Amino acid sequence: GAGVSQSPRYKVTKRGQDVALRCDPISGHVSLYWYRQALGQGPEFLTYFNYEAQQDKSGLPNDRFSAERPEGSISTLTIQRTEQRDSAMYRCASSLLAGGPTGELFFGEGSRLTVL
Amino acid sequence: GQQLNQSPQSMFIQEGEDVSMNCTSSSIFNTWLWYKQDPGEGPVLLIALYKAGELTSNGRLTAQFGITRKDSFLNISASIPSDVGIYFCAGQLASGGGADGLTFGKGTHLIIQP
Secondary structure: OOOOEEEOOEEEEOOOOOEEEEEEOOOOOOEEEEEEEOOOOOOEEEEEEEOOEEEEOOOOOOOOEEEEOOOOOOEEEEEOOOOHHHOEEEEEEEEOOOOOOOOOOEEOOOEEEEEO | OOOEEEEOOEEEEEOOOOEEEEEEEOOOOOEEEEEEEOOOOOOEEEEEEOOOOOEEEEOOEEEEEOOOOOEEEEEEOOOOHHHOEEEEEEEEOOOOOOOOOOEEOOOEEEEEEO
């Protein structure tokens, strides 16, 4: 697609439920990143993929968080047994190249998660 | 983990004024970037810096990668209403290879009074 697409845009769930957030990166982009952004804060790195391989998951807060990108395109961020502190904007970003200068990330509009 | 200290936290200026914001880090970064975020949107890249000492311009924006690789600044000249938004600095430890994700500052909220 023309830009990074995320769904759902808004998700309200009850504590203890599992949620799955989807990211469709820009077509042809090799790298895909997940960030979490709290209100009034900058994006916080969670994890990223080159193609289908998860390269770094050091930013995932705990083992309730997981991500996959099985075919090297669409990615899903899953949060199990959600807690209120998981409420935030979850942003996906993609970049064209896995090698060379990086950092030129293109961000999606985000998925706003609210855990009641 | 790495922390970026971005200042000022917010700026209230008059249209036409110049703006300056900066970012410092306790760690050395190999890449510095500046993003702008409008309400309801994701951050959009403004300027990327890849070499210590590099000074790069993009229209009315100028950014520099500090010699120590621990700081960067962004200047906006002759501000206009559409400059309103939140500006984030971001640093990356690895030079290429798509390695570590970016570390973002907390943002500078720019407000322009007509």
